[in-house]
Amino acid sequence: VLDVGCADCRLLTTLKVHRHGVELLAGVDIDCAAIQRRKLVFACSDLSEIQLIQNPFLNSIIMSLAMHALAPLSSDYLVPGDRPLTIELYHGSVMEKEPCTKGFDLVTCIELIEHLDPGDVEKFSDVVFGYMVPHAVIISTPNAEFNPVLPGLTGFRHKDHKFEWTRAQFSTWALGICWKYGYSVEFTGVGEAQDRDVGFCSQIAVFQRDTELNAPVNNTYLVPQVYRLLYKVVYPSLQDNKVFHRTLVSEVLYSAESLRRRWQEEEDGARSDLTSDICGSGSAEGQGVYRCGRSVRVPLLDVWASPRVQALCVDVQHLREALLAGSWVQLDTDGGAIVLPDEDEENEEEEQEEE
Incomplete structure (x- = not known):
């Protein structure tokens, strides 16, 4: 599983507990500080994130601190998994083609696409669907039609959002992806309005590749050529x-x-x-x-x-x-x-x- 735009690694933290046979969990984010701040938040839970951002000394020692959220627990050593699990975090951009990202079973992009410039969405699509060619892709993004339900909201939900799609706009983009790259898609979401038919608060597209690759890629042992490896841990397993x-x-x-x-x-x-x-x-x-x-x-x-x-x-x-x-x-x-x-x-x- 590759989580693009992993930010604070919350999804990876959940998946490493409920991994169900997953052997490689990888995360990549262009904001290196977001990943690093996650490490320090777990190690120094009494500090606010603002303090971490504004303190250069704390940020300089982050890499030497244990990644508590993703590191193996004592129970992982006492009761090792049947299959190996490797977790890797990278600093890089989804706009770049990194060989290590090819051949994943699942790529997730949670609340990421709306942070891209509209002109970069096509390149993003080509990298994820045309270059990585995963078996499945899950993409979530805010539903603009839901915004009037949110009290006090004017404009976009976040100051860094470059756009927010309606359900029709999201569907049009997703169906275009299917036609161009050979995928099928189903739509779902999270958060429903009780009194208004505005769809989900966050809309989700689940893509499935129509055909299997002739030669699956084993990316477990590849060395990154474009991304920079920030963190790697290998969990104990009965395969050892x-x-x-x-x-x-x-x-x-x-x-x-x-x-x-x-x-x-x-x-x-x-x-x-x-x-x-x-x-x-x-x-x-x-x-x-x-x-x-x-x-x-x-x-x-x-x-x-x-x-x-x-x-x-x-x-x-x-x-x-x-x-x-x-x-x-x-x-x-x-x-x-x-x-x-x-x-x-x-x-x-x-x-x-x-x-």
Whole structure:
């Protein structure tokens, strides 16, 4: 997803939480300070945006501050996504043709087009639809017919707006795009007037490309030639072997410890007379946790029964192979059970040492 005119990155911040398989989120804005101010607003929430704009020292240290809004959370490391996610922010103009912007599945232009000079709209259209050639484009812009509903408004909604289209003007432009570049369009919007038929407060056009590209572009690893990269972060994912094994070990040990504690509570309740120098009646074939010597064995099949472990390994054999590839989890000689220390034995040893 490429958000053109990303400004304060609010859309990207939302999409990174509800990404549903998105692997690359990119934002570009010609106003570099808008992106930078967003960083500092999150880091220094007690400062107003006006203070940030007027303080050159604060703006000079912005790039060294963490992008709190787009950076991974602790939960992203504890529960990594199934697929990788990269977030990139660029300084650049939508009027320029940047190879990194080609081949995106979705390009969004939220409240952007009205900031362009009317003479630049055609060039904007050519760059987005003719050069980037995304599968889908979402463009929103103010609906001029709705303006009389807004109390106290005279003229345009923002001093930087160069124009504001009526529904008919927006539709005419959008249908021209479809005819010229091979897209279809549907219209919707947000914000409805209760008593007047003036359309939505903000009108939205959703474009879909009519035909697929012969050779899809992989822009994940392209180096920008025109835009300037301001920020990049790569989220942890299970596609990374190190992340996968760390996550798997964590889930396996959690499941095994939970099973062992449950078994221990049942043992204590029944006051089992099993001795510590022989193996119990359980086995590694999934018949339950059992004691063997000075350790407790948790069958791998029981551990794999955990939904979180099953989500990481398709079967017990895959789980066994993944654990044997590392040294964080001890398996028995048959590879059928996880070996955990016997808490009763540890407690007895501690008592003897104290005596």
